[in-house]
Amino acid sequence: MLYKKEVIGRNAMKLNEKLGERKMIEIIQSRLDVMPKMPISFGDDVSAHDIGNGNLAVLKTDMLVDKTDVPPGMSLWQAARKAVVMNVSDFAAKGVKPLAILVSLGLPGNLTGKDIEEIGEGLNAGAREYNAYIIGGDTNEASDLVISLSVFGIAKKNMLMLRSGAKPGDLVAVTGFFGTTSAGLKILLDNLEAPQKIRGTLIDSVLMPYARLKEGLALSQAKAVTASIDSSDGLAWSVHEIAKASNVGFLINTLPTAKEVKTFARINKLDQLELTLYGGEEYELVLTIKPKLWKKAEKAVKEVGGKLFPIGKATAKKQVFLEIDGKRSIIEPRGWEHFKKVKV
Amino acid sequence: MLYKKEVIGRNAMKLNEKLGERKMIEIIQSRLDVMPKMPISFGDDVSAHDIGNGNLAVLKTDMLVDKTDVPPGMSLWQAARKAVVMNVSDFAAKGVKPLAILVSLGLPGNLTGKDIEEIGEGLNAGAREYNAYIIGGDTNEASDLVISLSVFGIAKKNMLMLRSGAKPGDLVAVTGFFGTTSAGLKILLDNLEAPQKIRGTLIDSVLMPYARLKEGLALSQAKAVTASIDSSDGLAWSVHEIAKASNVGFLINTLPTAKEVKTFARINKLDQLELTLYGGEEYELVLTIKPKLWKKAEKAVKEVGGKLFPIGKATAKKQVFLEIDGKRSIIEPRGWEHFKKVKV
Numbered sequence: 001m002l003y004k005k006e007v008i009g010r011n012a013m014k015l016n017e018k019l020g021e022r023k024m025i026e027i028i029q030s031r032l033d034v035m036p037k038m039p040i041s042f043g044d045d046v047s048a049h050d051i052g053n054g055n056l057a058v059l060k061t062d063m064l065v066d067k068t069d070v071p072p073g074m075s076l077w078q079a080a081r082k083a084v085v086m087n088v089s090d091f092a093a094k095g096v097k098p099l100a101i102l103v104s105l106g107l108p109g110n111l112t113g114k115d116i117e118e119i120g121e122g123l124n125a126g127a128r129e130y131n132a133y134i135i136g137g138d139t140n141e142a143s144d145l146v147i148s149l150s151v152f153g154i155a156k157k158n159m160l161m162l163r164s165g166a167k168p169g170d171l172v173a174v175t176g177f178f179g180t181t182s183a184g185l186k187i188l189l190d191n192l193e194a195p196q197k198i199r200g201t202l203i204d205s206v207l208m209p210y211a212r213l214k215e216g217l218a219l220s221q222a223k224a225v226t227a228s229i230d231s232s233d234g235l236a237w238s239v240h241e242i243a244k245a246s247n248v249g250f251l252i253n254t255l256p257t258a259k260e261v262k263t264f265a266r267i268n269k270l271d272q273l274e275l276t277l278y279g280g281e282e283y284e285l286v287l288t289i290k291p292k293l294w295k296k297a298e299k300a301v302k303e304v305g306g307k308l309f310p311i312g313k314a315t316a317k318k319q320v321f322l323e324i325d326g327k328r329s330i331i332e333p334r335g336w337e338h339f340k341k342v343k344v
Numbered sequence: 345m346l347y348k349k350e351v352i353g354r355n356a357m358k359l360n361e362k363l364g365e366r367k368m369i370e371i372i373q374s375r376l377d378v379m380p381k382m383p384i385s386f387g388d389d390v391s392a393h394d395i396g397n398g399n400l401a402v403l404k405t406d407m408l409v410d411k412t413d414v415p416p417g418m419s420l421w422q423a424a425r426k427a428v429v430m431n432v433s434d435f436a437a438k439g440v441k442p443l444a445i446l447v448s449l450g451l452p453g454n455l456t457g458k459d460i461e462e463i464g465e466g467l468n469a470g471a472r473e474y475n476a477y478i479i480g481g482d483t484n485e486a487s488d489l490v491i492s493l494s495v496f497g498i499a500k501k502n503m504l505m506l507r508s509g510a511k512p513g514d515l516v517a518v519t520g521f522f523g524t525t526s527a528g529l530k531i532l533l534d535n536l537e538a539p540q541k542i543r544g545t546l547i548d549s550v551l552m553p554y555a556r557l558k559e560g561l562a563l564s565q566a567k568a569v570t571a572s573i574d575s576s577d578g579l580a581w582s583v584h585e586i587a588k589a590s591n592v593g594f595l596i597n598t599l600p601t602a603k604e605v606k607t608f609a610r611i612n613k614l615d616q617l618e619l620t621l622y623g624g625e626e627y628e629l630v631l632t633i634k635p636k637l638w639k640k641a642e643k644a645v646k647e648v649g650g651k652l653f654p655i656g657k658a659t660a661k662k663q664v665f666l667e668i669d670g671k672r673s674i675i676e677p678r679g680w681e682h683f684k685k686v687k688v
Binding site: 023048099104121133134146 | 365384390391392404405443446448460467472483486487490494498
């Protein structure tokens with residue numbers, strides 16, 4: 001009979017620093033029986049169960065752990081709200097309204113009643129911001145602060161925007177600018193400098209992220225999108241994920257770099273391409289759209305107060321390139337990954 | 345701007361060792377907007393969202409954390425399976441079939457690929473044991489092994505067995521014997537002795553718990569149950585929870601002590617009443633049943649291979665008593681609680 005410490009630590013080679021999150025998910029999936037007629041296959045942003053009449057129960061779970069997801073400077077209220085945003089963002093990418101949220105908390109033994117209140121208020125604020133409600137949950141003792149949420153919604157099966165529908169010729173679009181969180185994290189983690197005028201914007205992008213729910217719902221209604229994902233692992237990674245799931249390649253011809261990021265990169269002698277493509281903790285949507293439906297998609301997003309920028313197109317050739325001013329380079333499939341990433 | 349360590353540890357009084365899990369849940373609930381027409385109120389074993397036509401989407405989330413939920417001697421496979429059982433048990437108590445499960449994992453950095461396989465296999469085994477499937481999830485780095493599950497099912501609103509329906513005069517029943525996990529934990533944690541003949545049974549009750557799903561579903565179908573709860577916090581606590589939710593009291597006149605526990609208590613000079621009433625990590629159902637429907641309930645459970653034992657009755661007087669051989673004593677509202685309990 002094995003004892004816990006031996007079981008859990010029995011091979012202290014720290015192998016999963018090499019394994020990485022995606023490999024671990026692969027290992028676990030390989031051990032699972034697959035539900036017959038599963039409406040959304042493993043590896044998309046949400047899961048679903050068929051509830052009849054063309055409707056799906058859409059489900060999502062994602063966990064915030066303080067040591068990897070809560071940078072210095074983020075309050076407990078903001079951390080709890082962020083846990084909601086992380087989950088809602090995946091619903092946004094699929095075009096599904098979040099209705100109800102359950103929360104499972106792991107709480108370190110030194111939190112005070114006031115801290116717990118702050119967590120409760122942050123969770124509620126996040127949920128109400130997206131018109132959802134927290135309807136249940138539980139608490140547990142843990143070494144880290146762990147906020148594990150499950151989100152529930154209902155969607156028409158044919159309205160879901162999956163990762164897998166992009167076709168060569170489709171336009172690629174994003175709902176906002178990139179690089180602010182990379183820059184903000186460098187300010188918070190490495191004390192890099194930024195002029196007062198842009199410092200707040202960059203830091204706020206980390207502490208107060210927003211899910212593009214309005215945009216996602218509008219685009220789903222417009223039926224113009226062929227594939228969709230959020231950019232929580234960074235723009236490059238998101239584009240590669242759509243490429244893989246849809247069996248296409250991409251030619252990106254516009255870098256959607258935020259203007260504050262251009263200034264920040266110049267001042268700190270950083271590569272703005274790196275900040276834009278290989279960040280993470282960003283919650284813009286990355287979408288592919290049929291060219292003839294572009295106007296319709298743009299209008300739908302504009303009507304809810306959002307924006308849609310074309311940044312390139314899907315290609316039959318299965319590689320992901322960046323082409324700016326006639327210069328072509330490869331966009332690498334790297335981005336934000338737990339276990340492998342530099343710790344925040 | 346507050347920094348994380350200061351935020352999380354800013355009042356290192358370890359207040360929540362005094363707060364306790366239930367107080368923390370109360371604090372969080374007090375911060376939440378309540379969903380209008382919420383079909384199941386806070387504090388029951390599952391949550392629900394109305395999906396029309398008298399149907400509810402039933403949702404549950406519960407987290408296993410190694411340091412409080414995984415005793416020495418439990419393998420990773422067993423821990424992962426137990427995480428499923430914990431959640432399914434609450435569905436069993438409500439009479440709802442679990443259909444799909446999502447898993448959010450917090451994994452310490454020293455787990456190997458083999459360890460992850462074992463976790464995947466344990467999750468799958470647990471899900472398939474109750475005819476459910478794992479349909480999605482994610483992994484994260486954490487200091488503890490954290491297995492946070494979300495379970496989804498569908499139920500007719502009028503078939504749910506809530507905590508709140510017990511009426512004075514209803515019989516109280518349980519689906520099995522108690523005390524084996526308390527005894528098993530004393531063997532695993534404190535090295536107490538047990539004869540070979542019963543040792544395996546006691547230890548297995550801890551390492552390989554079973555959810556009473558068949559029984560719960562059969563009882564829901566029989567429409568004989570007025571209130572129901574599982575006994576994961578111990579028999580005494582469960583009875584008190586029904587008492588509180590239903591606004592009744594109880595007179596318990598039979599202690600459902602497992603025969604192995606009687607032997608174990610005698611050998612180790614322990615109080616068998618204490619082992620039976622104030623344990624935890626048990627997954628029997630505790631139910632109240634209309635006297636005239638007792639036979640029907642008993643038959644329904646027997647038909648699925650289960651058992652139902654009467655142990656007392658609900659009373660108008662709002663206290664919980666034990667009366668054995670004419671001697672009456674108070675059953676205290678204590679049991680298994682994270683943060684307050686002696687660590688396993």
